[in-house]
Amino acid sequence: MSAVVPVHDEAPWKAGLRSARANLIPGLVLQAFALAVVLGYYFHAPTRTGLTRLAELRNDTGVLFGIFTTGLCGGLLPLLYLKAAPSTRRHITWPQGWGLTAFWSYKGWEIALWYGFMAWTLGEAADVRTIAAKSLLDQFVYCPIWAIPTTALVYLWCQNGFNHHLLIADLRTPRWYARRVLPLLLANLGVWLPLVCIIYALPTPLQLPLQNIVLCFFTLMLAHMAREPSLIPAE
Template sequence: MPAPSPLRAALLAARANLAPGLVLQGFAAAIVAGYYLAPPVRTALERLAVFRGEVGLPFAVVSTGIFGAVIPFVILRLSAATRNRYTLAQMSALVAFWAYKGVEISLFYALQARVFGEEQTVFTIVAKTLVDQFVYGPTLAAPLTWLVYAWVELRFDTRALIADLRAPGLYRERIFPLLVTSWSVWLPTVVIIYLLPTALQLPLQNIVCCFFTLLIIFMTRRPTGAV
């Protein structure tokens, strides 16, 4: 039986993760609703925003490193089927990557706020979402994420990674399926994220990121014996 096309494979993956994605999006929406409708929730989130402002970029480094790599690693270790999924060295590399991503995403959200403003208007939210998902995602976020996870999957074999990079149809075959799956999770989610003040956007992003990194882990997994 022939393998499904990259687009079909991506759509199948997106459909398979529809239910957990909806749960996460519902959770994110509940947090936003609590911020606007429940004074105790708003007070707690405003304290978090103040704390984040006081700490600065180190907050983004530590928080995103934990949610993007440490928690998924712990989840993998709890199951016998995935316990040996990554070595400590591989996970250390992913912690470093997501720590860096925390800075990148934090600065990206700040840039979006500077360009489009911080008001929660329809125009602002739509503009930020379009740039996020159809400019930043396809040109930087998805390719860089695939590159790092592919390198980690290859156990840091740079020659094998270069061979992958030289293969025809790299973006279509490897990166585009990841991008389609990303849209299925993040397209609705970033709309919700941009309903919050800029200082609270990264913490909410981190919660969803924890689930999404588990998807990446299984999407970038190579068949046993593959080089």
């Protein structure tokens, strides 16, 4: 594990915009890929057939599908990638990696519930109004209130060796949301706001599989951002 370093004085919104700019091209590639998947589903018969089988697998396996695939895409695969690269091998320990894999496995269950809740409350139509409503609730209610803060907490907890005393101390430090959540939230919007609009255009059983395809990229971005600040504020 890398040594603890002081918190930078960079404004939170600048840190978030810096990360969003750094990931602009990869983000656009992922968004284009996701859009191609959706267009293939609606306009390319072989793609639709393959995705329909994936949706059937998703329905047959239930909650286990989300737990396994999200843990794999959000935790295990990024862990193996970081450990395989000499430049990042020391940035994450195996216990940290397993902790994040467990976290993303849980998130698979949570996200599946969220997509189901959106379908139950707003319907499963793929019209502009329904997609826009789901996307706005996703990015401006679910993410800032719950998804991003809990993700920031878990990543910072893992970063500092699962030391809950450091985590509590950081939570008690003023402007925690601005320091820890706002940069991630801004970076999240740059990648995920266009993506969720694309994801919600698919039938509900295919929404989680598609979001997991792009999750590997997003978790790598989170890992990069979480390494920079410390849970110990500068004195």
